[in-house]
Structures are given as structure tokens and as C-alpha cells.
Amino acid sequence: MTTLEFSHVSRTYRVRGAGELRALDDVSFTLTSGKTLALVGQSGSGKSTIAKILLQLETPTSGTILLDDAPIPRRGRALRAYRQQVRMVFQDPYASLNPYHSIRHHLERPLRLHRVVPSGEIDGEVSRLLERVRLDPDMAGRHPHELSGGQRQRVAIARALASRPGLLIADEPVSMLDVSIRLGVLNLLADLQRESNLGVLYITHDLATARHFSDEIMVLNKGVVVEHGPADDVILRPQHEYTRRLRDASPNPDALFAAKDAPFKKKGRS
Amino acid sequence: MRFLLRRAAFYLFTAWAAITINFFLPRMMKGDPISAYLARNQGEVSPEAIESLRILFGLNTDRPLGQQYLDYWGVLLSGDLGRSLSKGLAPVTAIVADALPWTIGLVGVATIISFLLGTSVGTFVGWRRGSAAEFVVPAATFLATVPYFWLGLIMIALFSTTLGWFPASHAFDKTVHPEPTWEFVASVIHHGTLPALTIVVTSLGGWILGMRNMMITVLDEDYITVAQAKGLSPRRVMVGYAARNAVLPQLSSFALALGFIVGGTLIMEMIFSYPGVGLRLFEATLAKDYPLMQGIFLVITLSVLVANILADIAHAALDPRTRQEAT
Amino acid sequence: MTTVTAANATMEPTEPTPERRGFAEAFAMFRNGKSIVGLVILGVFAILALLGPWIAPYDPNAIGLEARNSPPDAAHWLGTTHLGQDILSQIIIGTRDVMFVGFGAGLLGTLLAVVVGVTSGYIRGAGSEILSALANVFLVIPGLPLIIIITSNFDDPNMLLIAIVLAITGWAWGARVLRSQTMSLRNRDFIQAARANGEPLWRIIAVEMLPNLMAVIASSFVGTVTAAILTQTTLAFVGITPITQWNWGTILFWAQSLNAFPDKWWWYLPAGLCIALVGMALALLNFGIDEYVNPRLRSAGKRARALRRRGFTQADATVVAPEAKR
Numbered sequence: 032m033t034t035l036e037f038s039h040v041s042r043t044y045r046v047r048g049a050g051e052l053r054a055l056d057d058v059s060f061t062l063t064s065g066k067t068l069a070l071v072g073q074s075g076s077g078k079s080t081i082a083k084i085l086l087q088l089e090t091p092t093s094g095t096i097l098l099d100d101a102p103i104p105r106r107g108r109a110l111r112a113y114r115q116q117v118r119m120v121f122q123d124p125y126a127s128l129n130p131y132h133s134i135r136h137h138l139e140r141p142l143r144l145h146r147v148v149p150s151g152e153i154d155g156e157v158s159r160l161l162e163r164v165r166l167d168p169d170m171a172g173r174h175p176h177e178l179s180g181g182q183r184q185r186v187a188i189a190r191a192l193a194s195r196p197g198l199l200i201a202d203e204p205v206s207m208l209d210v211s212i213r214l215g216v217l218n219l220l221a222d223l224q225r226e227s228n229l230g231v232l233y234i235t236h237d238l239a240t241a242r243h244f245s246d247e248i249m250v251l252n253k254g255v256v257v258e259h260g261p262a263d264d265v266i267l268r269p270q271h272e273y274t275r276r277l278r279d280a281s282p283n284p285d286a287l288f289a290a291k292d293a294p295f296k297k298k299g300r301s
Numbered sequence: 302m303r304f305l306l307r308r309a310a311f312y313l314f315t316a317w318a319a320i321t322i323n324f325f326l327p328r329m330m331k332g333d334p335i336s337a338y339l340a341r342n343q344g345e346v347s348p349e350a351i352e353s354l355r356i357l358f359g360l361n362t363d364r365p366l367g368q369q370y371l372d373y374w375g376v377l378l379s380g381d382l383g384r385s386l387s388k389g390l391a392p393v394t395a396i397v398a399d400a401l402p403w404t405i406g407l408v409g410v411a412t413i414i415s416f417l418l419g420t421s422v423g424t425f426v427g428w429r430r431g432s433a434a435e436f437v438v439p440a441a442t443f444l445a446t447v448p449y450f451w452l453g454l455i456m457i458a459l460f461s462t463t464l465g466w467f468p469a470s471h472a473f474d475k476t477v478h479p480e481p482t483w484e485f486v487a488s489v490i491h492h493g494t495l496p497a498l499t500i501v502v503t504s505l506g507g508w509i510l511g512m513r514n515m516m517i518t519v520l521d522e523d524y525i526t527v528a529q530a531k532g533l534s535p536r537r538v539m540v541g542y543a544a545r546n547a548v549l550p551q552l553s554s555f556a557l558a559l560g561f562i563v564g565g566t567l568i569m570e571m572i573f574s575y576p577g578v579g580l581r582l583f584e585a586t587l588a589k590d591y592p593l594m595q596g597i598f599l600v601i602t603l604s605v606l607v608a609n610i611l612a613d614i615a616h617a618a619l620d621p622r623t624r625q626e627a628t
Numbered sequence: 629m630t631t632v633t634a635a636n637a638t639m640e641p642t643e644p645t646p647e648r649r650g651f652a653e654a655f656a657m658f659r660n661g662k663s664i665v666g667l668v669i670l671g672v673f674a675i676l677a678l679l680g681p682w683i684a685p686y687d688p689n690a691i692g693l694e695a696r697n698s699p700p701d702a703a704h705w706l707g708t709t710h711l712g713q714d715i716l717s718q719i720i721i722g723t724r725d726v727m728f729v730g731f732g733a734g735l736l737g738t739l740l741a742v743v744v745g746v747t748s749g750y751i752r753g754a755g756s757e758i759l760s761a762l763a764n765v766f767l768v769i770p771g772l773p774l775i776i777i778i779t780s781n782f783d784d785p786n787m788l789l790i791a792i793v794l795a796i797t798g799w800a801w802g803a804r805v806l807r808s809q810t811m812s813l814r815n816r817d818f819i820q821a822a823r824a825n826g827e828p829l830w831r832i833i834a835v836e837m838l839p840n841l842m843a844v845i846a847s848s849f850v851g852t853v854t855a856a857i858l859t860q861t862t863l864a865f866v867g868i869t870p871i872t873q874w875n876w877g878t879i880l881f882w883a884q885s886l887n888a889f890p891d892k893w894w895w896y897l898p899a900g901l902c903i904a905l906v907g908m909a910l911a912l913l914n915f916g917i918d919e920y921v922n923p924r925l926r927s928a929g930k931r932a933r934a935l936r937r938r939g940f941t942q943a944d945a946t947v948v949a950p951e952a953k954r
Contacts, residue, residue, distance in 0.1 A: 086820075086823075086824045087824075088820060088823060088824065110826070111826050114824065114825065114826040115826075118824070119821075119824055121817045121820070121821060122817075123817055126816055126817040126818065127817040127818050127821055128818055129818040129822075129836055129839075129840070130818075130840065131839040131840055132836075132839075140822070140825055140827065141825050144825055144826050144827065145826075190821070311761060311764060314761060314765070315764065315765045315768050315769070318765045318769070319765075319769055322769070322774075326777060326778075442908065442911045442912070442915070443904065443908055445907075445911065446854070446904050446906075446907025446908045446910070446911050447900070447903075447904045447907070448858050448861060448862065448900065448903045448904065448907070449862075450862050450865055450866075450880075451880065451896075451899075451900035451903065451904075452900075454880070454884065454896065454900075455900070514918070559770075560767065560768065560769070560770040560771055561771075561855075563770045563772070564770060564771060564772030564773075564859075567772055567773065568772075568862055568866065571866055582773060582776065583866065583868075586776055586777075586780045586868055587867070589780070594776075594777050594780070595777065597773065598773045598774065598777055601770050601773050602768075602769050602770060602773075605768060605769075605770050606768060609768055
């Protein structure tokens with residue numbers, strides 16, 4: 032059982048000529064094994080900043096982050112162990128894989144860096160990983176440009192899982208995929224979470240998938256948490272104005288025609 | 302504003318670097334022609350001249366290095382670049398001042414012509430992709446690789462020795478007085494044609510190819526399609542939309558290419574005996590006239606810096622993005 | 629773009645592509661027509677450079693007073709100089725100098741450019757700015773006068789020295805380009821992913837970034853070699869570098885001093901043409917690389933020609949290229 036506590040974290044950037052930018056303002060949440068927390072917000076709300084801080088690609092200006100009740104390590108072997116535990120699936124399948132290297136390379140690196148399996152078993156592990164994300168193991172020799180967006184994203188998921196982590200950050204994993212395949216990838220993520228009892232931080236701007244996929248939802252607006260609660264509560268009974276607007280902004284075809292004061296009228300009327 | 306400040310800081314730093322390199326060069330070189338010369342011609346050199354030569358060329362080793370450096374700056378800032386050993390101890394500044402206008406004239410005219418011509422041809426070739434105009438590309442490539450000095454010689458052989466249309470050396474006819482008369486101007490143009498033509502021909506290729514590539518990249522942009530869809534005439538789109546955006550990187554490469562252009566011009570002067578700083582540098586090198594060599598190096602470097610600044614200003618003026626960054 | 633639904637996520641089994649494919653990809657840029665022509669020409673000159681002393685029919689310095697100033701004939705394919713020296717031999721022997729200094733300067737200069745450029749592109753802050761300023765200074769200071777002053781200081785500079793001087797004055801351009809490329813590469817997701825993996829810095833630069841920079845590095849190398857060859861032959865021609873070693877520029881030096889122009893075409897044409905030919909080959913190589921990197925250049929002509937066949941002229945319509953669907 033792994034727990035990550037994000038406590039009162041703020042991140043401010045100094046912008047040349049424009050003063051300060053508060054990307055995050057006193058944000059707190061907890062990630063636990065087996066549970067999915069959805070982080071919902073529009074562009075610029077601070078979602079990516081949280082992901083970068085969790086990956087230690089950035090440091091918070093204030094606040095603490097605890098992994099299993101200990102402050103997260105910042106260097107040395109402990110940092111490497113942290114990197115093995117906390118992994119991320121990047122948003123853009125067209126940018127997150129190095130065009131020059133084969134799929135095998137992408138999956139081998141975390142296996143080697145974190146010594147997940149002995150050298151002799153690496154090939155076998157690569158095949159197993161590809162099978163877990165429902166790809167043909169023969170794909171290992173291919174290069175990213177030979178794969179479709181959905182396939183690339185599965186490879187990205189496989190890469191994240193390669194080190195056998197306890198926590199997974201999924202940064203808008205399906206936003207750049209064709210709508211028709213999004214559900215497939217999300218279901219894959221849900222299955223994998225169950226199998227490995229992962230704690231997942233699901234970052235998205237889409238409330239519908241957030242509800243479908245997670246236990247808790249946290250709504251972020253301009254760096255500030257405006258709502259945080261069980262998924263159904265947040266969707267069906269939003270407390271904050273912003274959450275309500277987010278929910279109302281999702282197109283719901285039935286509601287459009289049915290409601291009395293619906294914005295659209297059926298054909299035949301002016 | 303910040304943008305201009307950063308550029309200004311950079312240019313100041315480069316100027317300082319060039320001057321410092323100039324300071325160290327004679328001190329690193331072996332042998333000491335200055336002392337030898339001074340020893341031979343003791344009586345003819347004034348004490349002030351001796352002193353400034355010693356400071357400029359590192360002969361005042363009785364002082365610590367830091368002090369030498371400061372003295373060096375002092376001499377430079379007073380406008381003294383030393384005396385030319387091969388030209389009867391004339392002040393270097395005088396020699397350079399005489400020669401510089403010729404070089405600037407030649408470089409300036411030739412570069413402007415080849416930039417305008419090359420950019421126009423490149424625009425046209427890029428606009429008409431896949432048409433017969435494409436044959437310009439291998440031709441331009443060949444031009445860009447021909448060594449300019451060789452072309453210069455061929456030009457002389459052809460136009461001067463054989464056809465006798467143009468003179469092969471000097472800036473103007475010996476019989477004409479250097480006064481602002483039409484006769485003088487005509488003579489200058491007559492003499493300047495071959496060297497300028499050579500520079501134009503050799504640099505044309507580069508401009509054409511560069512502009513063509515930029516045009517092709519720009520033409521794939523959506524705003525070109527919009528402009529055409531709006532019903533604007535092809536010429537208007539080609540010039541006002543495509544070329545205007547494609548020319549910006551050309552301007553920055555122009556500024557950077559200045560160093561090369563200057564190099565090419567120096568060679569031209571050596572071949573055509575054109576009385577610019579290039580010819581003087583050549584003569585100074587053969588005569589091991591270090592004061593003159595280094596004075597010319599410094600002046601050339603500072604001139605290139607100034608030209609870069611001008612190009613930067615032009616680029617900033619033309620590119621609305623830099624202006625916005627600056628606010 | 630084929631879409632994969634959750635149901636048929638597994639692909640049809642295909643031929644597994646060989647692992648070394650990635651390595652070959654780096655050199656795919658050399659596979660198009662222009663590059664191949666360029667490489668072939670350079671190959672010929674490289675052979676001349678290596679085997680020169682054994683191939684040349686005569687000693688380039690050998691004086692043959694009976695056959696002075698003669699145009700090409702069976703005995704002397706490219707004719708002779710005023711001293712009866714065989715010009716063909718001079719050109720063949722001279723190839724070695726030119727190729728060595730040119731490629732030597734290219735190698736050293738590119739090495740320097742990669743080290744400074746990639747480092748200053750990857751690191752942030754003051755270090756990056758300082759390295760960048762260093763490159764810019766060397767870029768702005770005009771190279772030729774500096775080279776002239778430095779080489780004139782040595783009485784008999786050997787090829788290695790000249791190559792070094794040329795590398796020092798010529799590395800800055802590549803460094804600048806590499807810096808901006810590295811900076812944009814650094815922000816790409818796959819580099820962030822490598823950092824999140826915990827990859828050590830040297831691996832990120834050498835294994836993840838460098839292969840993606842290959843095209844720029846190759847292009848910069850070719851450019852530096854071209855500039856080095858031109859500068860070196862020019863210096864030899866002007867007489868600043870010593871005329872004891874044979875070099876295409878030296879041939880032209882003698883040709884000019886002894887009034888070969890315009891009559892004795894066999895003396896001055898071949899050397900100049902050789903320089904232009906090598907330059908042309910290098911330019912073709914560069915073109916090939918350019919087209920590989922910028923696919924738009926590759927197909928620009930083809931698309932327009934295809935359009936024309938169907939009755940459109942370029943001026944009428946801009947083809948909107950079907951972008952790869954997301």
C-alpha cells in the first residue's frame with residue numbers, strides 16, 4: 032500500500048516584465064493505492080504543473096510532498112527509487128516517444144535503469160509488457176512513426192508500468208486520440224489499475240471520463256482547488272459555481288432538446 | 302526595449318572581445334619586428350610614436366600585464382592605432398581612413414544588389430514550384446560553390462584582357478583627379494564594375510537558394526491559402542504575404558553572413574588591386590607590417606559590428622513579433 | 629491513419645523489423661539522389677587524395693624544359709607550366725592537402741560546435757548564456773582577417789595547423805544552430821520522459837538527443853568543410869600560406885604570377901574547376917540532407933507538377949497538404 036500526500040503546495044513563477052504567476056496556490060490531495068483521483072481543469076489551471084512537480088521535473092515554491100509519510104527524496108539512490116514508484120503517461124503520443132528509437136528501446140530503459148528483471152530476462156519482460164497493453168510483442172522492433180496514435184499511447188502506458196510502480200499519473204492520456212478509441216484506452220488503464228492495485232492521478236479536462244473512471248474528483252481553477260469530493264457527488268451535486276459551469280458546458284444531446292428552456296428547438300419551429 | 306538592451310550589451314561585449322584579442326595577438330607572436338624596425342630607424346620616429354607603438358604591441362614589458370592592458374585602451378581611445386612600418390610611418394588611422402570608404406562602397410553596393418536580385422529571383426522560383434524555374438536551383442548552387450577569386454580571375458581574363466571592356470585594377474583612372482566631378486564618378490563606376498560584378502555573381506546563388514527555401518516553407522502556411530481564398534491577386538499574395546514573411550530569416554542570415562561577405566571583398570580587392578582595406582591588409586601581410594595588419598583587423602571587426610547592429614534594427618523594425626516582445 | 633478499437637488491438641503478425649534499423653535511419657538522409665551524386669564525387673577525390681603519389685604520372689616539381697607551356701597532349705593530359713611541370717600531377721598531389729585540411733577543419737569545427745552548441749542548448753541559466761555569447765563573438769568577428777594574421781605569423785604552417793586555425797574561426801555557425809535545435813528538443817515530451825525515467829545526463833544528450841540532431845550536425849559539417857576548402861585555397865592563391873606545398877590554390881598562384889591568363893587556359897581552368905566541383909558535391913550533399921529534414925522541400929516540386937498535369941497552375945491554387953490525422 033502506497034500513499035502520496037501533496038500538502039499545501041504552491042508554485043509561483045516570475046515572469047519577465049509581468050510580475051508573478053501563481054501556477055498553484057495551496058493545493059492539497061492524497062493518492063492511495065487502488066484509488067483513482069481525477070484532476071479536472073481547463074488549460075492553464077495548473078494541472079501540468081502538478082504533474083511536473085510529482086515527477087520532480089519542477090520543485091514547489093512552498094508546501095510538502097510525502098511518500099509513505101517521508102518527504103520525497105531529491106537525489107541519489109532514494110531519488111531513483113522514487114522514480115521507480117511514481118510514473119507518468121504523457122499526453123501527446125506523437126511527442127512522448129523518441130522518433131529515433133525502437134519500441135523495445137523505450138521499454139528497455141526503465142527496465143534497465145530500475146533493475147526490474149535480470150538482463151537475460153529483459154526481452155521476455157518487454158514482450159510481457161506489450162501483451163499487458165494488448166499489443167503484439169512483435170511490435171517491439173518497430174519505430175514510433177510506424178504506429179498509430181492509439182498504439183503509441185499504449186506503448187507509453189507500457190513504459191510507465193515497466194518499473195512496476197505504485198502510483199501512476201495519467202496526464203490527459205486520451206485527449207489527443209481519436210474519439211472512437213478513447214474508451215478502449217481508458218478501459219485498459221482501469222484494468223491495469225485493478226490488476227496492479229495502482230494509485231492513479233487522472234488529469235483531464237473532460238468531466239464525463241473523470242466520472243467514469245475515478246473514485247474522487249478534484250476541480251482546479253487557476254491554480255486553486257475549488258471542489259474536491261467523491262466522483263458522483265461532484266458531478267451530480269456540484270458545490271462550486273465553476274464546477275457547475277464545467278458540467279453545463281458538456282454537450283448533452285438529450286437535455287438540449289428536452290428541457291423547456293432548451294437553447295435548441297426541434298425543426299419546424301422558428 | 303529589453304531586446305535592444307540585450308543586443309547592445311552583446312555588441313559591446315563583442316567589441317571588447319575583439320579589442321582584447323588584438324591586445325594579445327602581438328604578445329603571442331614570436332619575433333619582434335617592431336623593435337627591429339625601431340632599432341634600424343631610430344632617428345626618424347618621434348618619441349610619441351615610439352611610445353604608442355610600444356604600448357600597442359606589447360613592448361612595454363617593464364609594466365605588469367594589467368597596466369599594459371589599461372595603457373593599450375588609453376592609446377586606442379585617443380584614436381591612435383600606431384604607425385605603419387611599411388608605409389613610411391604614416392599613422393595607421395590615416396591609411397585605414399583612406400582605404401575604408403572604397404571597401405565600404407564596394408561591399409555595400411555589391412551586397413545590396415545581390416541581396417535584392419537574389420531575393421527577387423528566389424521569391425519567383427519559390428512561388429513557381431515545379432515549373433521550369435526550378436532549373437535555376439542547380440545553376441545557383443554551382444554559382445555558390447565557385448571560388449570567388451577564381452571567378453574574379455576569369456572575369457579579368459574575359460572582360461578586361463580579352464574584350465577590354467573594363468579595367469582590371471585600381472579604383473579610378475590615374476589621369477582623373479579625385480574630385481566630385483562626373484568624370485571622376487564615371488571612372489569609379491567603370492573601374493568598380495568588375496569587382497562588384499564578381500561579388501554579386503558569387504553571392505547570388507546563396508540568396509536565391511535561401512529565399513527559395515523560405516518561400517516554399519512559408520507557402521505551405523494556412524494564411525497564404527486564406528489570402529488566396531480572399532481573392533487577392535497572385536502577385537499581391539506572393540509579395541505582400543509570402544515574400545514579406547520569407548524575407549525575415551534572410552535578413553538575420555544577412556547580418557551573420559556579413560563576416561563572410563567582408564572576407565570575400567578583401568580577396569576581391571587583392572585580385573583587382575582595388576585600394577580598399579583588403580589590399581592594404583595584403584600588402585601589410587607581405588611586408589610583415591604588424592601595426593597596419595592589426596589596425597585593419599580592428600577596424601574591420603568594428604565595422605562588421607556596426608553593420609550587424611543596423612541589420613538587427615532593420616529586423617526588429619520589420620518583425621512585429623520582436624516589437625511585441627520588447628514592450 | 630488506421631484506428632484501433634479496443635476489440636482488435638492486436639495487429640496482424642508482421643515481419644519483425646531488424647533492430648539496427650534505427651542506426652540505418654540516421655543515414656537515410658544520404659540515400660536520396662542528390663546526396664549520392666555528391667558522395668560519389670567526393671569519393672573520387674578522396675581516392676585521389678589517398679593514392680596521389682602513386683597515381684600521379686610525374687613529380688609535380690619536376691622541371692621538363694623541353695615541354696614548357698604546352699597545351700594538353702598525350703604525354704601531359706593537362707598540359708604543362710612555364711617550367712614544364714605536369715599540371716595533372718600537380719592537381720593530383722594537391723588534392724591531398726585540400727581534402728585533409730578541408731575535412732580536418734570540418735571535423736574539428738563540428739566537434740567544437742557540437743560540444744558548445746548542445747551543452748549551451750541543454751543547460752539553463754548563466755552557463756548557457758555565456759557559451760552562447762562565446763559562439764556569437766566568434767561568429768561576428770570576421771574570420772578572414774584573423775586567419776590571415778595568425779597564419780602569417782608562422783613561417784611554414786603545416787596542414788594540421790591550418791586546419792586548426794580554420795576550425796577555430798569556423799565552428800561558431802554550427803554551434804549557434806545546434807544550440808537553438810537543442811533548446812527546442814529539450815522541451816519535447818520524450819526528453820521529459822527520459823528525465824522522469826531517471827536517465828543520467830550524458831545518456832540524455834548522447835543517446836536521446838544526438839540522434840535527433842544528426843541532420844543538423846551533418847549539414848553543419850558539410851558547410852564547415854566547404855568554407856574551409858574555399859578559404860584554404862584562397863589563402864594559398866594569395867600567397868599567404870607557403871607555396872612550397874602543392875595545393876589547388878598554389879597552382880593558381882603560379883598561374884597568375886606567370887601571366888597564364890587568359891591564354892594558357894589549361895593552367896588555370898582545371899584547378900578552379902576542381903574546387904568548384906568539390907564545392908558542388910558538398911552542396912549536393914547538403915541539399916540531400918535538407919530535403920530529408922524538411923519533407924516539404926522534397927515534395928514541393930512533385931506536387932506542383934502533379935497539379936499542373938491536371939490543369940492547375942501554381943499561381944491558381946496552393947495545395948493544402950493532407951496533414952497526418954491525429
